[in-house]
Amino acid sequence: MARWEPNARERLVRAAIELFAEQGYEATTVNEIAERAGGLTKTTFFRHFTDKREVLFAxxxxxxxxxxxxxxxxxxxxxxxxxxxxxxxxxxxxxxxxxxxxxxxxxxxxxxxxxxxxxxxxxxxxxxxxxxxxxxxxxxxxxxxxxxxxxxxxxxxxxxxxxxxxxxxxxxxxxxxxxxxxxxxxxxxxx
Amino acid sequence: MARWEPNARERLVRAAIELFAEQGYEATTVNEIAERAGGLTKTTFFRHFTDKREVLFAxxxxxxxxxxxxxxxxxxxxxxxxxxxxxxxxxxxxxxxxxxxxxxxxxxxxxxxxxxxxxxxxxxxxxxxxxxxxxxxxxxxxxxxxxxxxxxxxxxxxxxxxxxxxxxxxxxxxxxxxxxxxxxxxxxxxx
Structure with missing residues (x-):
């Protein structure tokens, strides 16, 4: 299940910032961030960050x-x-x-x-x-x-x-x- | 309708602080504050303050x-x-x-x-x-x-x-x- 995703953390940060810039912070979901980060899952996201805000400040x-x-x-x-x-x-x-x-x-x-x-x-x-x-x-x-x-x-x-x-x-x-x-x-x- | 309530603002501030201290900020409603301030109404409250937080900082x-x-x-x-x-x-x-x-x-x-x-x-x-x-x-x-x-x-x-x-x-x-x-x-x- 918890398989190794190379550079998942860095990919999630970049994907989140891209999406926030494109469509706004409020409108962006954790699912979209994980998907944009090259097909990661929500579960992977929450292994690295406690919430959507934290991805920017962690x-x-x-x-x-x-x-x-x-x-x-x-x-x-x-x-x-x-x-x-x-x-x-x-x-x-x-x-x-x-x-x-x-x-x-x-x-x-x-x-x-x-x-x-x-x-x-x-x-x-x-x-x-x-x-x-x-x-x-x-x-x-x-x-x-x-x-x-x-x-x-x-x-x-x-x-x-x-x-x-x-x-x-x-x-x-x-x-x-x-x-x-x-x-x-x-x-x-x-x- | 909008009758004059003497010292309504000051009474609301005191009532709010009393209630927040007694039962906590989260648990206190605007209705309770107005009531504690000597039978004022929610409408009177909102004539003086935009929200529950503002009563403390206005x-x-x-x-x-x-x-x-x-x-x-x-x-x-x-x-x-x-x-x-x-x-x-x-x-x-x-x-x-x-x-x-x-x-x-x-x-x-x-x-x-x-x-x-x-x-x-x-x-x-x-x-x-x-x-x-x-x-x-x-x-x-x-x-x-x-x-x-x-x-x-x-x-x-x-x-x-x-x-x-x-x-x-x-x-x-x-x-x-x-x-x-x-x-x-x-x-x-x-x-």
């Missing part, structure tokens, strides 16, 4: 872990912002080139659905929380950890927006460093 | 306006953080003492419902957006406006949490200044 759980590991491994002497910068580098470098096109389509799909925007906001909050928690573990006080994590998350999502809305060949890591630099400058200009 | 639209007006009226020489501080003072001083008890019960109700947490997060984002927009109108650049507004919103919600979870006689304005001061110190400790 990969993101790993982001919190990547960011937290980068913070855990930062040098003893690193400031909170330097640790957030390392988390950002780790996160951004986990995005291969082919994620750019998927990300571009994903953004368009999310922009058209209030439900997906809510889920997206909650995934963003989860990333920020994971970073803040990792910073606290490094001995950073609550408020400072929250702020550094907020800046890291802002830089990541800001960079992802620029990366997926431009044709410039720069990598996501380069965009992330650029946006993070701008945010740091803005912080110093607050008062 | 007052908050005014918060963005209060904050924006404080920023618009800030002295020419004010820095972005000083403008955010004035917005915070204006907002916090609009909360009379009796909002403290309502706020305390509201927090408990929201803590028990994922649906209300999502709505609450979106109202928080609306307040932050209103402040950022007002700062931009004052000539503050996008990133700096976003950060100052984020700090203002964090200070407001942080202060509201402390105010409604303590019996200390200090006003919300005093709490807001305290939390905002801590946030400013945290910002300088980031790097």
């Amino acid at each position: 990969g993101q759980e790993i982001h919190g872990r990547i960011a937290a590991e980068a913070i855990a491994g930062a040098p003893e002497s690193a400031t909170p912002l330097e640790m957030a910068g390392l988390a950002l580098d780790g996160l951004a470098s986990s995005f291969t080139k082919d994620r750019r096109d998927i990300g571009r389509r994903l953004r368009a799909v999310i922009a058209n659905s209030a439900e997906l925007q809510e889920r997206s906001a909650s995934k963003r909050a989860a990333l920020s929380d994971a970073m803040a928690q990792a910073l606290r573990t490094r001995g950073v006080s609550d408020l400072i950890a929250d702020l550094a994590a907020e800046l890291g998350a802002r830089a990541f999502y800001g960079a992802f927006d620029r990366w997926t809305s431009s044709a410039d060949p720069r990598t996501l890591v380069e965009y992330a460093r650029e946006v993070f630099g701008e945010l740091k400058t803005a912080v110093s200009a607050l008062e | 007052g908050q639209e005014i918060h963005g306006r209060i904050a924006a007006e404080a920023i618009a009226g800030a002295p020419e020489s004010a820095t972005p953080l000083e403008m955010a501080g004035l917005a915070l003072d204006g907002l916090a001083s609009s909360f009379t003492k009796d909002r403290r008890d309502i706020g305390r019960r509201l927090r408990a109700v929201i803590a028990n419902s994922a649906e209300l947490q999502e709505r609450s997060a979106s109202k928080r984002a609306a307040l932050s957006d209103a402040m950022a927009q007002a700062l931009r109108t004052r000539g503050v650049s996008d990133l700096i406006a976003d950060l100052a507004a984020e700090l203002g919103a964090r200070a407001f919600y942080g202060a509201f949490d402390r105010w409604t979870s303590s019996a200390d006689p200090r006003t919300l304005v005093e709490y807001a200044r305290e939390v905002f001061g801590e946030l400013k110190t945290a910002v300088s400790a980031l790097e």
Whole structure:
């Protein structure tokens, strides 16, 4: 029964994004996604994802872990912002080139659905929380950890927006460093 | 038909919070809220609120306006953080003492419902957006406006949490200044 479907997960993600872009998120069923993914079944879909929304966000759980590991491994002497910068580098470098096109389509799909925007906001909050928690573990006080994590998350999502809305060949890591630099400058200009 | 019901809006808010606290948000109907509010009707309820969720958040639209007006009226020489501080003072001083008890019960109700947490997060984002927009109108650049507004919103919600979870006689304005001061110190400790 549960036979091996090569790359089923990746095929399902691509099929879902194609269908959401073509006919809208609401109008697309799990059956259609499985079918478009090269004749997979609903059962296969639910082996990989808990629901239709999750197909767009499931990969993101790993982001919190990547960011937290980068913070855990930062040098003893690193400031909170330097640790957030390392988390950002780790996160951004986990995005291969082919994620750019998927990300571009994903953004368009999310922009058209209030439900997906809510889920997206909650995934963003989860990333920020994971970073803040990792910073606290490094001995950073609550408020400072929250702020550094907020800046890291802002830089990541800001960079992802620029990366997926431009044709410039720069990598996501380069965009992330650029946006993070701008945010740091803005912080110093607050008062 | 549409006869005048004295203080209907305030009575409906109090009745809703009582019922949500007693029997849960999901289990409470609009009919029950109207009835508990001293024999009002469903029709009266819907003259004041669009839905059951809105009864808890409807007052908050005014918060963005209060904050924006404080920023618009800030002295020419004010820095972005000083403008955010004035917005915070204006907002916090609009909360009379009796909002403290309502706020305390509201927090408990929201803590028990994922649906209300999502709505609450979106109202928080609306307040932050209103402040950022007002700062931009004052000539503050996008990133700096976003950060100052984020700090203002964090200070407001942080202060509201402390105010409604303590019996200390200090006003919300005093709490807001305290939390905002801590946030400013945290910002300088980031790097």
